Amino acid sequence: MQVKINNKNRSFNGTPFKRLIDVLREDFGLTGTKEGCSEGECGACTVLLDGKPVNSCLISICQVEGAAIETVESLGLPEKLHPLQESFLREGGAQCGICTPGMLMTAAAYLKAGGDPSPDAIREELAGNLCRCTGYQHIINSVAKALSENKK
Amino acid sequence: MKLLTARDEREALRLYKRYPEALPLAGGTDLMVGWNTGRLNGKTILDLSRLKDWARIRETPMGVWIGALATHTAIRVHPAVKSRFPLLAESSETIGGRQIQNQGTLGGNIANASPAGDTFPALAVYEAKIHTVSDAGRRVVPFSEIFAGVKQTTLQKGELIEGVELTTPSTEPCRQGFRKVGTRAAQAISKTVFAGLLWLNKDRTVDDIRLALGSVATSVRRLEHIETSLTGQKLDPKAITRALNLLSRDIHPIDDIRSTRDYRMLVSRNLITSFLNAR
Ligand SMILES: Cc1cc2nc3c(=O)[nH]c(=O)nc-3n(C[C@H](O)[C@H](O)[C@H](O)COP(=O)(O)OP(=O)(O)OC[C@H]3O[C@@H](n4cnc5c(N)ncnc54)[C@H](O)[C@@H]3O)c2cc1C
Ligand code: FES
Ligand code: FES
Numbered sequence: 396m397q398v399k400i401n402n403k404n405r406s407f408n409g410t411p412f413k414r415l416i417d418v419l420r421e422d423f424g425l426t427g428t429k430e431g432c433s434e435g436e437c438g439a440c441t442v443l444l445d446g447k448p449v450n451s452c453l454i455s456i457c458q459v460e461g462a463a464i465e466t467v468e469s470l471g472l473p474e475k476l477h478p479l480q481e482s483f484l485r486e487g488g489a490q491c492g493i494c495t496p497g498m499l500m501t502a503a504a505y506l507k508a509g510g511d512p513s514p515d516a517i518r519e520e521l522a523g524n525l526c527r528c529t530g531y532q533h534i535i536n537s538v539a540k541a542l543s544e545n546k547k
Numbered sequence: 548m549k550l551l552t553a554r555d556e557r558e559a560l561r562l563y564k565r566y567p568e569a570l571p572l573a574g575g576t577d578l579m580v581g582w583n584t585g586r587l588n589g590k591t592i593l594d595l596s597r598l599k600d601w602a603r604i605r606e607t608p609m610g611v612w613i614g615a616l617a618t619h620t621a622i623r624v625h626p627a628v629k630s631r632f633p634l635l636a637e638s639s640e641t642i643g644g645r646q647i648q649n650q651g652t653l654g655g656n657i658a659n660a661s662p663a664g665d666t667f668p669a670l671a672v673y674e675a676k677i678h679t680v681s682d683a684g685r686r687v688v689p690f691s692e693i694f695a696g697v698k699q700t701t702l703q704k705g706e707l708i709e710g711v712e713l714t715t716p717s718t719e720p721c722r723q724g725f726r727k728v729g730t731r732a733a734q735a736i737s738k739t740v741f742a743g744l745l746w747l748n749k750d751r752t753v754d755d756i757r758l759a760l761g762s763v764a765t766s767v768r769r770l771e772h773i774e775t776s777l778t779g780q781k782l783d784p785k786a787i788t789r790a791l792n793l794l795s796r797d798i799h800p801i802d803d804i805r806s807t808r809d810y811r812m813l814v815s816r817n818l819i820t821s822f823l824n825a826r
Binding site: 411412414433434435438441447448449450452453454457458459460501504520521522523524 | 548550552572575576579580583584592594596597620643644645646647649
């Protein structure tokens with residue numbers, strides 16, 4: 396079957412009920428996507444499916460044939476960071492980093508949609524992404540910063 | 548685990564007839580949790596994700612048609628749903644986080660038949676009609692008859708939910724209300740969830756009223772005793788108190804891991820009161 400991953404057409408011939416997160420990590424070496432809870436609660440495994448954030452631990456590869464998947468690897472390069480990666484670095488939006496790829500992907504979709512930069516709106520948007528380190532405030536600040544710079 | 552992939556509706560119904568023990572897979576936000584814990588080992592899965600037509604939402608002369616595979620996100624942003632059935636749009640907005648809303652479907656929410664299904668009070672007060680289809684034909688099931696108990700529906704062997712029909716009430720309600728009470732604003736299973744519609748006459752007597760609560764019984768409940776008690780009455784504190792005394796006839800909450808019976812009774816009372824007292 397065919398699936399577009401980070402803008403490249405890929406084919407996958409393994410077991411059709413393999414979870415998307417396992418296909419990304421094991422078959423395509425994209426280990427940026429993390430697994431936290433395996434039950435849809437934590438959002439660490441968030442990737443974009445046709446531009447929308449979804450939990451890759453709750454999707455089997457058969458469900459996404461022909462779709463476009465984006466992972467954290469698509470955001471930026473060490474020498475050219477994505478605006479969200481910049482702001483997470485500057486605002487202390489990441490500590491241990493397990494939740495960060497998922498946070499970034501949910502926030503990236505929000506940024507692209509021109510989301511509301513108010514803290515309440517950001518909190519609601521990120522409600523499906525849990526963080527056990529930062530206490531969220533730095534994450535909210537990071538996203539707000541990237542959003543407001545985007546508007547300028 | 549055996550995977551059946553249906554390319555279109557005909558094939559889905561044929562496969563489901565042949566393998567009635569199969570579990571239909573829509574968004575997978577319920578099913579895949581089971582898969583991850585090993586509960587689906589050895590089961591047969593019928594993948595519906597190719598049935599793109601079933602994801603449509605369209606305005607009809609009478610109201611709105613929502614295909615079973617429409618996601619909570621598609622529902623909560625749809626202009627006709629938002630303007631004509633705002634309580635459903637609001638309830639879709641409270642389901643899980645964005646990730647769950649982007650993947651979870653209305654059909655899956657109904658078929659899953661959790662006592663805590665957050666779309667149910669809205670579907671109950673709008674008196675939704677559930678359209679089902681099997682190899683043998685189509686049926687229309689009133690929403691009030693779709694659940695048989697906790698995690699159980701009245702769907703028959705080989706029968707799928709095709710979509711949900713919502714009919715715009717003949718006169719517009721003068722008040723519509725939705726509230727979900729949980730441990731936090733989002734991504735939490737509800738302790739109690741409420742939807743209400745109210746029609747008042749010019750003299751402020753109740754012309755019609757529809758109230759529903761979720762998470763307070765084996766499945767969603769219309770508050771028939773309270774509705775009957777208020778109909779034709781002036782909406783004053785005395786009538787409201789009298790009606791609320793009938794609450795224990797309408798709902799039967801339990802103590803469980805998320806909450807207690809007493810707490811749920813109290814929250815339910817408060818939700819109804821604040822709806823009735825709103826201006
Ligand atoms: C982290 C998390 C948070 C959640 N929060 C909420 C919440 O706040 N409120 C809430 O109500 N729910 C919540 N849920 C539950 C779930 O996301 C919803 O019930 C969702 O709508 C299920 O839809 P789905 O398409 O993903 O279902 P699936 O998992 O694909 O299917 C669910 C069940 O329905 C059956 N089924 C699916 N489609 C059909 C059909 N067309 N015909 C017949 N049978 C069918 C399946 O066989 C399965 O038994 C949550 C789940 C998770 C993991
Ligand atoms: S690992 Fe997927 S949501 Fe937690
Ligand atoms: S930085 Fe550690 S979980 Fe968020």
